[in-house]
Amino acid sequence: MQAIHENYDVVVVGGGHAGCEAALATARLGFRTIMFTISIDAVALMPCNPNIGGTSKGHLVRELDALGGEMGKNIDKTFIQSRMLNESKGPAVHSLRAQADKQAYTREMRRVLENTENLTIRQAEVSEILTEPLREGSKKKCCCGVKTVSGAVYTAKAVILATGVYLNARCIYGEISEYTGPNGLKAAKHLTDSLKENGIGMNRFKTGTPARVDGRTVDYSKMEEQKGDTPIVPFSFETAPDSIQKKQVSCWLTHTGKEVGEIIRDNIDRSPLYNGSIHSTGPRYCPSIEDKVMKFPDKEGHQIFVEPEGLYTNEMYLGGMSSSLPEDVQYRVIHATPGLEHAVVVRNAYAIEYDCIDARQLKPSLEFMEISGLFAGGQFNGSSGYEEAAVQGLIAGVNAAMKISGREPVVISRSEAYIGVLIDDLVTKESHEPYRMMTSRSEYRLLLRQDNADLRLCGLGHQIGLISEERFQRVQNKKKQIAEEILRLRHVNLGANENVNRFLSEKGSAALKTGTTLAELVCRPELNYQMLETLDPNRPELPREVGEQVNIELKYEGYIKRQEQQVRQFQKLENKKLPLDVDYAGIPSLRIEAIQKLNFIKPDSIGQASRISGVSPADINVLLVWLEKRGKERKK
Numbered sequence: 001m002q003a004i005h006e007n008y009d010v011v012v013v014g015g016g017h018a019g020c021e022a023a024l025a026t027a028r029l030g031f032r033t034i035m036f037t038i039s040i041d042a043v044a045l046m047p048c049n050p051n052i053g054g055t056s057k058g059h060l061v062r063e064l065d066a067l068g069g070e071m072g073k074n075i076d077k078t079f080i081q082s083r084m085l086n087e088s089k090g091p092a093v094h095s096l097r098a099q100a101d102k103q104a105y106t107r108e109m110r111r112v113l114e115n116t117e118n119l120t121i122r123q124a125e126v127s128e129i130l131t132e133p134l135r136e137g138s139k140k141k142c143c144c145g146v147k148t149v150s151g152a153v154y155t156a157k158a159v160i161l162a163t164g165v166y167l168n169a170r171c172i173y174g175e176i177s178e179y180t181g182p183n184g185l186k187a188a189k190h191l192t193d194s195l196k197e198n199g200i201g202m203n204r205f206k207t208g209t210p211a212r213v214d215g216r217t218v219d220y221s222k223m224e225e226q227k228g229d230t231p232i233v234p235f236s237f238e239t240a241p242d243s244i245q246k247k248q249v250s251c252w253l254t255h256t257g258k259e260v261g262e263i264i265r266d267n268i269d270r271s272p273l274y275n276g277s278i279h280s281t282g283p284r285y286c287p288s289i290e291d292k293v294m295k296f297p298d299k300e301g302h303q304i305f306v307e308p309e310g311l312y313t314n315e316m317y318l319g320g321m322s323s324s325l326p327e328d329v330q331y332r333v334i335h336a337t338p339g340l341e342h343a344v345v346v347r348n349a350y351a352i353e354y355d356c357i358d359a360r361q362l363k364p365s366l367e368f369m370e371i372s373g374l375f376a377g378g379q380f381n382g383s384s385g386y387e388e389a390a391v392q393g394l395i396a397g398v399n400a401a402m403k404i405s406g407r408e409p410v411v412i413s414r415s416e417a418y419i420g421v422l423i424d425d426l427v428t429k430e431s432h433e434p435y436r437m438m439t440s441r442s443e444y445r446l447l448l449r450q451d452n453a454d455l456r457l458c459g460l461g462h463q464i465g466l467i468s469e470e471r472f473q474r475v476q477n478k479k480k481q482i483a484e485e486i487l488r489l490r491h492v493n494l495g496a497n498e499n500v501n502r503f504l505s506e507k508g509s510a511a512l513k514t515g516t517t518l519a520e521l522v523c524r525p526e527l528n529y530q531m532l533e534t535l536d537p538n539r540p541e542l543p544r545e546v547g548e549q550v551n552i553e554l555k556y557e558g559y560i561k562r563q564e565q566q567v568r569q570f571q572k573l574e575n576k577k578l579p580l581d582v583d584y585a586g587i588p589s590l591r592i593e594a595i596q597k598l599n600f601i602k603p604d605s606i607g608q609a610s611r612i613s614g615v616s617p618a619d620i621n622v623l624l625v626w627l628e629k630r631g632k633e634r635k636k
Contacts, residue, residue, distance in 0.1 A: 004152035008034045010400050011146050011154050013126045013191070014162035015043040017386045018378025018393030020109055021069050022160045025397030027119035028068070029465050031404060034120045034154060035113070036146075038166060038186050043121070044074070044109035046386065047165075047182030048209045049317050050102035050309055053235065055085055056439045057387040058095035059418045062453035064391050065236045067398075067419075068466025070112060071390045072235035078104040080311060081228040081248045091552050092445045096233055099251060101310035124148045127190035129159060131198055134372050141198065143374035149190060158400035160375045162393055165207060167192050167355035167380070172272045173348055174326025182209070182352060192355045199370060201358050205434050206280040207384060208288055208322040208351040211330055213343040215314040218306060222339035223252040226305075237454045238471065241544075249308050252339070255301040256289070256321075259336040264293045267329045272351065278324065280353045283384045283434040288351070289321045289333065304337060315346050324351035356382045359426040360601050365399040365409035366392060366423065369580075369602055375400050381426055384434035391419045392426075398464055410464060411604075413574060415444050415567040417457060428601060428611050443570075446556060447563050451548060455479055481542055482549045489519040489554070494535060503534060522554040529554070573607035576627060580604065587626050594619040 010026040012019050015037025023035040037043055052075040053061055065072035079098035086093045113121060128147040134140040145155035169187040171178050181187045192202060228248035234241055264271075271290050272278045282288070287295070292302050305319035318340075323330055327348055334340050359381040361368055366381075368374045377396035378389035399409045412420035421442045426435055439445050448456070458475040461467035494500050496512035504511055509526050518536055522529050529551035533539055542550075553560065584590055584598040593614045603609040606627065610620050 003150070005155070006034070006152075007155045008032045008120075009157050009404055010034075010397075011156040011159045012036065012162060012397070013146065013160065014164055014166070014378070014380070015040070015121070016162060016164040016378060016389060017044055017071065018162035018164070018380070018389040018396070019160075020044050020113060021064070021071065021390045021393035022162055022375075022377055022397035022400070023113065023119055024070055024116060025068070025394050025466065026158075026160075026401050027116050029398075029401040030118060031401055032118050032120075034122055034156075036122050036124050036126050036148070038123070038125060038181065038188060040110070040121060040123045042106070042183070042185055043113065044106050045183065045185075046100065046102050046105060048207075048322075049307065049319055050100040050105065051097060051307070052079075052100060052386060053095060053097040054387075055093065055095045055097075056418060056437045056441075057385060058085070058097060058235075059439070059448065059450040059453070060387040060391050060422070060437060061235050062096070062237075062450040063417045063419050063457055064387075064394055065238070066453040066457035066467075067394060067461040068464065069390060069394045070109070071387070073238060074105060074109050074112070075100055076234045076236050076239040076244055077108050079244075080308060081251060082232045082244075083226075083229050084233060090446075091449050091451060091556070093439045095439075095450060096235055098235065099249070099307055101312065103310055103312055124150065124152070125186070125188055125190065128194040129161075129191075129198060129374065130155070131371060131374075140370055140372060142372045143368075157404045158373045158375060160377060160393075160396045160400055161380055162376070162378045162389070162396070163188060163191065163380045164389070165352055165354040165379055168353075170353045171350045172278060172353070173324050173330070173350040174270060174272070176327075177272075177277070195357075200368070201361060202355050203358055203382060204280040204353060205356050205379075205382060206278060206282040206351055206353045207286070207379075207434060208282065208324060209349060210289075210318040210321040210323065211334060211345050211349040212309065212315045212317055212347040213306075213334065213340065214346055215308065215316040217342050217344040218252075218316060219339045219341065220252055223254045223306060226251040226253055237458075249311070251308070252306040254304050254306060254337055254339045256304060256333075256337050257301050260289075260302075260333050261293045261297075261300070263329065263332050263336060264290050264325070267325065268294060270326050270329060272324045278351060278353065281433045282351070283436055285436045285438070286322070286384065288323050290323060290325060304340075306339070318349075321349065322351075323349040325349070354379070356380050358382065358430075360428070360430065362427045363409070363602075364411045364423060364427055364604060364608070365402075366396040366427075367399060367403065367409070373400075373403060379434070382431055382435055383422070383426060384436050388422060388435070388437050391422065395419065395423065398466070410460070412460070413571070414442070415447070415570055415574075417453075418442055418448055421448075424608065424611070428603070428608055430613055444563050444567055446559055447567065449552070451545070451552070455482075455549070478543075478546060478549075481546045482553065485540070485542060485546065485550045486519070486553055488540075489522065489529075489550070490517055492518040492536065492538075494518065494521070500535060507531060519554055522551060523557070570607065573610060574605050576606040576624070578603055578605055578609065578623070578627070587622065589622045590619055591616065
């Protein structure tokens with residue numbers, strides 16, 4: 001029996017958010033790429049809430065855009081509501097969030113993929129990864145392609161696994177258990193065995209999604225309306241703000257009450273999460289409604305966000321009510337919630353179990369340590385969320401391209417981007433649940449704001465080859481404008497005259513007794529750069545985003561300088577590189593636990609080693625002494 005045999009530079013397994021970004025990256029960098037998906041109609045599918053961004057996730061999307069990714073541009077074309085979260089707090093935690101039209105998002109991403117040069121999309125299930133010895137006598141392997149269930153062989157110089165939640169997927173609610181992917185799509189049933197045969201350790205995680213209801217049967221008068229922002233702020237730095245100002249749809253907020261808690265407690269023995277039917281671990285930061293009720297018994301109610309799935313449908317998503325309870329219990333819980341008393345359920349909630357990997361098997365480049373040319377990204381790496389998946393897909397794609405072209409891998413530091421924090425946590429720290437990005441995970445979040453992602457990362461995107469020269473020069477010009485305006489404000493002096501003090505009094509600010517500069521006035525909590533235009537007749541006409549950066553840089557100057565100093569200290573340890581081929585058992589004075597963890601993770605620096613659970617400060621001192629001694633011996 002003859003089988004198809006084709007050759008590509010890169011094979012991408014999976015058509016979700018990670019797979020799309022990986023495939024676009026390698027194709028745009030000039031490599032012939034084929035992307036496999038269970039269903040072409042489900043490319044960039046949003047099986048859970050159709051939204052992009054949110055707390056910390058908005059940072060990831062902005063960073064992805066600054067490196068040349070597609071997600072930010074795609075949501076700007078397909079959103080139906082947009083809001084900036086945490087505006088009452090400091091700029092470090094401001095996060096953009098947009099509700100998408102689910103079908104439009106998928107359709108638009110598919111259009112981009114299908115019209116990208118060097119990129120082929122193939123609907124097929126990959127059943128095996130193909131490997132061969134890296135070199136004669138080596139225990140390590142090299143990935144040289146994949147095979148599909150039909151027996152077709154696709155050879156490649158690099159393979160990227162981005163299988164999402166489809167590997168051996170099982171959907172469960174109540175007594176119902178089906179081996180299927182989300183939204184009734186086919187599960188991928190064969191690839192796990194091939195991965196295990198190649199020595200890859202697998203985990204089993206769980207996530208879930210709530211029921212959807214018919215929006216015509218919802219009583220919105222019992223809910224709090226949540227409108228979109230005006231003006232609308234785009235995700236992509238390339239999107240002109242004027243081009244996306246449009247009429248937005250509303251989302252709604254309600255709360256469960258005492259009755260919902262009673263229904264769940266009375267039926268908790270029927271929940272697969274509590275009766276032993278589900279053994280895998282779910283995301284702690286996105287618990288099911290039964291988890292909320294059981295783990296927080298003193299809390300009488302929980303927030304439920306009622307949000308539209310798109311303009312094409314009446315379906316409403318019940319955010320905060322994910323569940324694996326039996327169908328009849330789900331109905332009672334929904335109907336006991338204010339505004340949902342007569343809601344007609346369109347789709348039941350369900351939990352989904354799936355196979356994924358322990359990402360500590362990966363290098364910071366997202367390449368497998370023991371299999372050269374095999375990369376991984378997205379929920380396959382044990383993370384959760386569309387945004388976390390997308391940025392990993394981009395980095396996996398970029399590094400596959402770097403590998404093929406003989407260039408150094410792109411590794412983004414924790415001090416450079418949330419992407420760096422996410423990947424470093426995944427490949428360094430043991431995780432027993434799906435990893436979710438949060439602002440609190442970033443030590444340098446005042447420097448890593450979503451508003452300055454282009455200033456931080458467009459240069460790197462340009463070096464990689466995904467950011468055009470024209471866009472790079474625009475960012476360079478923006479940096480220049482910010483620096484020049486800050487310098488100008490430091491030299492514009494104001495006297496303690498009647499006009500100035502009258503203005504300050506109107507703004508609730510203390511009067512001047514001696515002269516000051518505009519820069520010093522910007523630093524006052526009750527004032528900002530925009531307000532002071534009245535006192536600044538010679539102000540140049542600058543883009544809004546330049547003024548925003550000037551305001552932040554001046555207001556938070558002391559805090560920013562302190563974090564920059566912390567980063568310099570951090571980088572000293574990051575720059576102390578560890579050889580990847582060292583056997584830590586041969587280093588005297590290291591504790592047994594440290595030896596085991598270091599040999600498993602193979603950190604590339606002292607900095608990464610210091611973040612491994614089980615490696616103590618004393619172990620780090622041992623490594624520093626050993627590294628210094630080794631350096632001296634090599635110089636002799």
